[in-house]
Amino acid sequence: MLAVLEEERQALAGLDLDAIVGTTRDKDRLCGRIDALGDAAGAPELDEECRSMLDAARRLNEVNRQVRNIIAANVSRRLNALTGSPQLYRIPKGYAAMARA
Template identity: 50%
Template sequence: MTHDLSGNLRQMIAVLERERQALASLDADELVCTARDKEALCEALSPVAPDALDNETRTLAETARQLNAVNRRVRNLLAANVAARIDALSGRPGTHRQATFAHA
């Protein structure tokens, strides 16, 4: 089981690195693929309890956690930039939020 866990965590790290590259290049298709891959890996990792981790897998899990946090910050910065541009174009701050809620 440790081999599968280690392999899944290594795959997650690779997917998170692909996601970071896709964010940097604004590659929407690759972002969709990485989201799908992350979901599948999360499902594979879901039955694993924290006490099942040894030193190696704990280090891999921490690396994946850190990469995911960095990618989340990049996504949030990109979203904030888009919101600011929409506000600037519309001349009315918050316009993009109103449109989003209107379609929800």
């Protein structure tokens, strides 16, 4: 999983859409295998090395998620600037007040 997350980081850095999609499929496949292991054996006992690798994977996945969000925000901003259109998902004024009521 760590290797796949590192590949995803490289794909995001290079804005390589094919590689991003490929790493997404790899992550889904690996998560399925991990889930199957957990289902078959219950909650497996993890040693300290496994826990530290899981923690590293969690941190790297969070960094990659933040990078994806930054890229998406930049793409949205650029598309809005090119089209002269307002943001598609802008919350209308007063909407938050209606939600509180």
